Amino acid sequence: QVQLVQSGAEVKKPGASVKVSCKASGYTFTSYYMHWVRQAPGQGLEWMGIINPSGGSTSYAQKFQGRVTMTRDTSTSTVYMELSSLRSEDTAVYYCARDMGYYGSGRPTDAFDIWGQGTMVTVSS
Amino acid sequence: SSELTQDPAVSVALGQTVRITCQGDSLRSYYASWYQQKPGQAPVLVIYGKNNRPSGIPDRFSGSSSGNTASLTITGAQAEDEADYYCNSRDSSGNHLFGGGTKLTVL
Numbered sequence: 514q515v516q517l518v519q520s521g522a523e524v525k526k527p528g529a530s531v532k533v534s535c536k537a538s539g540y541t542f543t544s545y546y547m548h549w550v551r552q553a554p555g556q557g558l559e560w561m562g563i564i565n566p567s568g569g570s571t572s573y574a575q576k577f578q579g580r581v582t583m584t585r586d587t588s589t590s591t592v593y594m595e596l597s598s599l600r601s602e603d604t605a606v607y608y609c610a611r612d613m614g615y616y617g618s619g620r621p622t623d624a625f626d627i628w629g630q631g632t633m634v635t636v637s638s
Numbered sequence: 639s640s641e642l643t644q645d646p647a648v649s650v651a652l653g654q655t656v657r658i659t660c661q662g663d664s665l666r667s668y669y670a671s672w673y674q675q676k677p678g679q680a681p682v683l684v685i686y687g688k689n690n691r692p693s694g695i696p697d698r699f700s701g702s703s704s705g706n707t708a709s710l711t712i713t714g715a716q717a718e719d720e721a722d723y724y725c726n727s728r729d730s731s732g733n734h735l736f737g738g739g740t741k742l743t744v745l
Contacts, residue, residue, distance in 0.1 A: 624671040
């Protein structure tokens with residue numbers, strides 16, 4: 514079945530970096546864009562950016578520009594999200610979510626249909 | 639502005655109908671998608687596009703849009719529908735944004 518499996522929880526010190534992985538299975542990895550979304554404890558969802566697993570192109574939310582890097586490894590059907598210069602406010606659950614793609618008409622669906630289980634990242638001294 | 643606004647909390651009596659709204663300028667140009675999130679779980683897509691439900695989503699969930707407002711309607715709310723609901727849309731730069739979320743209580 515189609516699924517996204519993320520790496521395990523991380524504890525990092527302020528100023529460090531974290532790299533979260535998201536392994537896709539059950540579908541053609543390069544055919545669907547992948548988003549990253551985070552959720553701080555007790556807070557709402559926050560979109561971080563998107564990667565095209567086919568060519569590797571990315572687009573990041575302005576808030577994370579310069580601190581986030583999204584990459585992919587097509588040989589293992591895995592996308593990665595690395596966040597640097599961590600601070601306490603980055604403590605959150607990080608999710609990868611598959612973009613549903615396009616309607617038959619070519620219009621994008623703009624929907625996230627499959628989500629990973631989430632990775633808790635704790636930033637604490 | 640690049641924001642999506644939702645009411646923080648809404649309640650509905652069991653079996654009744656409830657509408658959850660999402661307002662934002664981007665909704666004049668782009669459809670919203672809607673996500674249900676229960677405590678400790680990843681979000682689940684419930685509505686996308688004009689009014690599309692993914693496989694497995696009950697038909698009591700429906701979506702609509704008018705002007706700068708998108709709505710998620712649950713007709714005949716069930717106890718298991720109690721959850722947080724988030725809208726999402728892309729903006730003019732192609733980036734995405736989420737609403738602040740609505741906590742639905744089923745009484």
